[in-house]
Amino acid sequence: MSPPGLVLRHASLTFGDRPLFQALQARFDAGSWTCLLGRSGSGKSSLLRMIASLRLPDNHHLDLQTSDGIPLAGRVAWMAQQDLLVPWQRVAGNVMLSAHWQGRPTAADRRRAEHLLAQVGLADKADRWPDELSGGQRQRIALARTLFADASVVLMDEPFSAVDAITRLELHDLASRLLADRTVLMVTHDPLEALRLADRILILQGEPARLVSISVPPGDRPRSLDDSELQRRQAELVTQLRETDDA
Numbered sequence: 286m287s288p289p290g291l292v293l294r295h296a297s298l299t300f301g302d303r304p305l306f307q308a309l310q311a312r313f314d315a316g317s318w319t320c321l322l323g324r325s326g327s328g329k330s331s332l333l334r335m336i337a338s339l340r341l342p343d344n345h346h347l348d349l350q351t352s353d354g355i356p357l358a359g360r361v362a363w364m365a366q367q368d369l370l371v372p373w374q375r376v377a378g379n380v381m382l383s384a385h386w387q388g389r390p391t392a393a394d395r396r397r398a399e400h401l402l403a404q405v406g407l408a409d410k411a412d413r414w415p416d417e418l419s420g421g422q423r424q425r426i427a428l429a430r431t432l433f434a435d436a437s438v439v440l441m442d443e444p445f446s447a448v449d450a451i452t453r454l455e456l457h458d459l460a461s462r463l464l465a466d467r468t469v470l471m472v473t474h475d476p477l478e479a480l481r482l483a484d485r486i487l488i489l490q491g492e493p494a495r496l497v498s499i500s501v502p503p504g505d506r507p508r509s510l511d512d513s514e515l516q517r518r519q520a521e522l523v524t525q526l527r528e529t530d531d532a
């Protein structure tokens with residue numbers, strides 16, 4: 286599975302009489318991880334929903350091209366802040382949810398679900414119910430479910446914001462390893478998260494918003510918390526986001 290790069294052109298969105306953004310352009314390289322930041326309400330989730338072709342009201346427009354020329358439909362996975370586990374399926378059933386939608390999961394589906402649960406460190410939880418697990422464990426299951434979809438493009442909307450700080454760092458390590466060969470676009474409010482995970486950081490800034498590119502520290506992802514360059518850039522990024530808020 287070779288992930289496509291994405292090119293966005295003429296992205297525009299208006300809610301009521303408020304233009305959130307107009308004529309945005311962006312390029313996401315194949316196999317890269319981009320983090321999208323910006324103040325609350327700047328339109329980050331809406332832009333992600335547009336790329337995923339999810340329903341949006343009002344006026345919106347997006348020209349989206351893939352680097353391989355193949356339409357994106359069917360190649361996108363979505364991971365949200367809420368784990369969106371369904372209570373009527375056990376853990377393995379939740380991982381295989383897309384197979385349930387397509388009919389009855391096969392024995393091969395079950396083996397794959399168990400393999401993915403092992404990868405996220407929850408091999409022994411396959412037959413538990415979601416409400417028996419912690420928030421961090423549930424988010425690991427959501428990650429396994431994202432991987433089960435085997436999509437080459439992964440769109441994530443604040444996927445790790447609802448877990449404690451230590452679990453979040455563990456999820457960074459896990460996601461960085463398991464999504465290494467995908468094109469990832471992730472919305473986050475956490476500058477440190479962006480600096481650890483991203484090949485590229487974009488800030489949605491202004492009204493109507495434009496995309497501002499921010500440089501990331503050198504080195505392999507996920508970058509270590511001890512990295513002095515990461516700490517320096519974190520201070521810079523916070524300042525930049527404050528300026529965004531003041532804009």
Ligand SMILES: Nc1ncnc2c1ncn2[C@@H]1O[C@H](COP(=O)(O)OP(=O)(O)OP(=O)(O)O)[C@@H](O)[C@H]1O
Nearest residue numbers: 300305323324325326327328329330331332341342
């Ligand atoms: N379905 C909708 N109808 C009308 N307005 C909407 C709708 N969805 C979002 N908005 C408005 O559009 C703006 C952008 O919303 P969006 O969720 O994309 O922002 P965001 O940058 O992801 O915010 P946050 O960081 O708080 O999640 C907000 O002001 C929101 O109220």
